[in-house]
Amino acid sequence: MSYRIGSGIDFHQLVEGRDLWIGGVRIPHHKGALGHSDADVLLHAVCDALLGALALGDIGVHFPNNEDRFKDIDSKILLRECVRIITDKGYKVVNIDASLCLQEPKIKPYVPQMQEVIASICNIEIEDVSIKATTTEHMGFVGRGEGLTAQAVVLLQKV
Template sequence: MKIRVGFGFDVHRLVEGRDLWLGGIKLEHEKGLLGHSDADVLIHAICDALLGAANMRDIGYHFPDTAGAYKDIDSKILLKKTVDLIATKGYRIGNIDATVCAERPKLKARIPDMQETLARVMGTDSDDVSIKATTTEKLGFTGREEGISAYATVLIVKE
């Protein structure tokens, strides 16, 4: 058995007039994340971590923001495609550990929904998807509520 780890990071600006998608679910908030797709920073960080672990470059390489096919796309579709990509090299997900950095909205109550949604998309058990939420204690762009960031570490396995 071969195991590999990967790390991913993403950030998007908060703006008015957009829906807020995090972890594959829509959240009620007065602002949403700006991006070519639905700008789900958590999913994008997970995709980058998975691709990195499999040595398959990054999300921008596979799903460029210059391609019209990805305009406003649901990031769950990108995540499913990413899982399929790493499978071409014989890898499956071992586990995911991710952190979302946001002052608001408070995410604690929605984390189980995110875990279930992401596990379903990736074809894994929700117990293999750890999601944590934190603030930056009102410091930096996150603290000023200008954006949201996410970090992800993954373990992938080849039998």
Template sequence: MYRIGQGIDFHKLVEGREFWLGGVLIPHTKGALGHSDADVLLHAICDAMLGALSLGDIGQHFPDTDAAYKGIDSKILLQKTYELVNSKGYKLVNIDSTVLLQAPKIRKYVDSMRTTIAGILGLEVDDVSIKATTTEQLSFIGREEGIVATANVLLQKGM
């Protein structure tokens, strides 16, 4: 049996925060604002996995009202989410994701992100797709006020 999930996450970009994306620290003048490290890509992947199994969303499992998650590394949230997926008898087949941001350009970091995500989830690097696009300077993304990530996952039972 297969299950498909889709996730999306948004965060505001602000001065003075580290910029974490796909589990990788990227040099930039702004970082995403959030209760955790605000890694939108990992959060979107978590939501996609949770959604595929009708398990709610990342905020339900790791609420921003819980001090235990203040500043937490989103790689830990990804690992814990995947443990929940595994406990339901499912394994990941692949991930396809898109990051929407005006700056910085992330192409040179994509391979590190894919390797990081694949390592956490026990996937081959070729099973993790990360694409990026700008919004041609349109909207809050184009004004460099925020970042968005989307992710789609395919899960298979009993692999």
């Protein structure tokens, strides 16, 4: 069997007047992520990891932020499309390991929902999706509540 590893990273600014979507779950907060789509930093990092594992570019190549059809799009749709792309190339997702970095809100209560959403879209078990979170101890743009970031690593297997 052939295996491929991919990594992805994404950053978004936090602003008033936007919903905060992380891992396909709406998180109650007074700020949301700014972006062309719904700005789901975690799903974007997973998309980049999936595409990167097969050297297929990044999310911006497949879903340009200057195309109206992707304006305010639900990032679960983007993740489904990335899974379709890797499936069409003869691969399946084995597991995902992701880390979120944000000062607030605390996302621990929402992690099981995020795992469920991602596992369902990627056709894997919930226990094959790891989501961790940390803060920057009030340092930098994340610590000041100006933004958030996510990193993801995926393992793909040739089927």
